[in-house]
Amino acid sequence: MRIKKLSLIMLVSLLILIVISLGQAKKITLTFMTPLGGADGAYMDKIIANFNKEHPDIEVVHLVLVNSLEYKTKLSTGIATKQAPQVLFIRKPDMPLFIEQDQFKTFTEKELKQYGIDIKDVYPELLKGIVNGDKIYGIPLDCWIFYMAYNRGNFAKAGLDPDKPPRTRAEFEKAMEALKKVTPKGVTPYYENPTWSWLWVHLMWQFGGDLLTPDFKKPAFQEAGAKALRLLMSFQDKGYLPKSSVDPGPAFESGQSSVLITGVWTSTAWKGVLKENFGAAPAPLFGTHRAVFGGSHVLALPKVMVEDPQVLKAAMTWVKYLWDHAIEWYAAGQTPARKSIATSKELKDKLPYIYTIAQQLPYVKTFQMFPYISEIVDTIATYLEDVLITRKLTPEKAMEMAAEEVMPIIEDYWAGKK
Structure with missing residues (x-):
């Protein structure tokens, strides 16, 4: 009887092990x-x-x-x-x-x-x-969309309403003039690397352009891209934006600068650093078309x-x-x-x-779904410095040269489709 009981226990244990094993196998x-x-x-x-x-x-x-x-x-x-x-x-x-x-x-x-x-x-x-x-x-x-991060404390110091951040180019420029008075020497109120290619794309879209024609056969950024560069140049000349490549993070985190138009991925970190001084708003409309990079x-x-x-x-x-x-x-x-x-x-x-x-x-x-869109943006980016840093080229000439250099990338893609 005891042997039968042990056998039964062993059989049940074996069945449990099999069930467990089968369960593990299904994971x-x-x-x-x-x-x-x-x-x-x-x-x-x-x-x-x-x-x-x-x-x-x-x-x-x-x-x-x-x-x-x-x-x-x-x-x-x-x-x-x-x-x-x-x-x-x-x-x-x-x-x-x-x-x-x-x-x-x-x-x-x-x-x-x-x-x-x-x-x-x-x-x-x-x-x-x-x-x-x-x-x-x-x-x-x-x-991942662009937005305007701003320092509420600096807005208040400059006599601006922190609850009413600028939404248009005119409002933005008015705010920059006020913020210049509370911005340390060597820093601009809008402190960003002017040659950041995504910023240029964002503004180019706001002026109604796109990187390529809808059929992906030709460049389409020249006119709107030049307008975006002229806007950035005007911001530099007015003392709103640096005339050199900079790392904007430290100046914004320390409260020296007041505004950044950048990606939403920065928002949680900056909220943690600036706390009650952190402000977030839609990216202002600087151009003629309501568009925001994303x-x-x-x-x-x-x-x-x-x-x-x-x-x-x-x-x-x-x-x-x-x-x-x-x-x-x-x-x-x-x-x-x-x-x-x-x-x-x-x-x-x-x-x-x-x-x-x-x-x-x-x-x-968002970016057009052309397989080599990143290569096209990188190619254009090499000309931004010649306009915004060295000023060797006019915006129009830079965009013309960029379009000429982009064309072989487009042609190579289509040649491979034949």
Whole structure:
């Protein structure tokens, strides 16, 4: 009898071990590749840790590659060898070649709704280039948009109302004149590197231009780009903006300078440093077209890595978790990709400065989805110094020369399509 009892106990124990073993075998590990280093990565790590606790059958492993070229190379090699990450958090401008080669898992609007994701809730500009007919190649989670960071204390010292930051060029110049009086010698009230290419792109868009024609066959930035440069030159001549390349961070953090037009990713850190003196507002309109520089991190799945239905299910469980817990990510210093969150009371209550910045999302503009857009921006950037630092070239001549140098990049791309 005792032997039978022991046998029964051993049999039950064996069955328990088998069940545990089967449970462990079913656990799916997902590699989640992002470009998030530093504080941004730490915010994402917390979200991943919470997900892993709540989903014992899925483990998300965070792989970080900050540099765009390194990220794209790793992804391309991984897809070719079927060893790529299962889920990507990818910058939208890094996607075009992979979309051209049909390397992302695509969804229809109806399929995404079955996962609980309403793609129509995403701002249309963020979907440009990642939706082709009924094929959706990725899901934008956020928008890294420009805004105006300003020092409320300095505004008050200069006799300006900290609750009414400038919204137009005329208001901005009036504020700069007042702020010059409380700005130390050797610093300007708007203290930014004048040759920062993204700032030039932002202003070029505000003057109605774009980098390329809609068919991606020719440069289209010359006229608007020259206007943007002339604006920056006028800001330099009036003492609002430096005439040399500078690191704007230390001067802004110390309170020496008062204004920066920069990316939302700086907002959380500067709020922590400046505390009650931190102000955030929409980027002022300096040109003739209401536009503000932006970009997006997109959730995408390499097609070859989610052919297994169970892996796809796990991957979309993680994607849906990020979709549902997006506000936790926006605390890192991002604005929502979704209209319903950008205008929500929840965002206004939890992250009021992000809410304020997010109100300009209807006017956001992103890079065209041309595969070599970063090379084009880098090429143009080499001419900004000749206008804004050495002043060897007029804005018009610089843009003409930049367009001539950009044309072979465009031609090489199209030659490869033949």
